[in-house]
Amino acid sequence: MQSPGEKRHLTTHFFQLLRQRNLTEAERTLEKMSQEAKNTKWHRGYIHALRGMLIASKSGDDTRAFINRMKDTNLLKIRRDFAKKSRDPLQTRFDRGFFAAWAEYVEFSEKAGPMRSEEKRDSPQETQAEDERKV
Numbered sequence: 191m192q193s194p195g196e197k198r199h200l201t202t203h204f205f206q207l208l209r210q211r212n213l214t215e216a217e218r219t220l221e222k223m224s225q226e227a228k229n230t231k232w233h234r235g236y237i238h239a240l241r242g243m244l245i246a247s248k249s250g251d252d253t254r255a256f257i258n259r260m261k262d263t264n265l266l267k268i269r270r271d272f273a274k275k276s277r278d279p280l281q282t283r284f285d286r287g288f289f290a291a292w293a294e295y296v297e298f299s300e301k302a303g304p305m306r307s308e309e310k311r312d313s314p315q316e317t318q319a320e321d322e323r324k325v
Contacts, residue, residue: 235287
């Protein structure tokens, strides 16, 4: 069982991997988080949100996937909305966990600031094509 500090570190690491588009390592980290998470509705919602972030990042769809369009939004407003929903007793426990994960990711993105050019990676399709040329 991990301490809250260790869990927070793992979550932050996952967010950094997403931002760097190191999706293979992000998937491994998420699997570890999933195995160590408590079996509650809140935790299932939280992990579900993280899994959705990973899947959307893999898709590279900048037009529909929110995580890929965050640079075009008012992050403070979005974070406040997600945080409010994560505490709303009218939301299900699953939904509160889901919104808590998104609030944390948006907060992480706010603190991290705009992506520097060395952090930006090619789309999954471009990366795969480049890998195939190397073989």
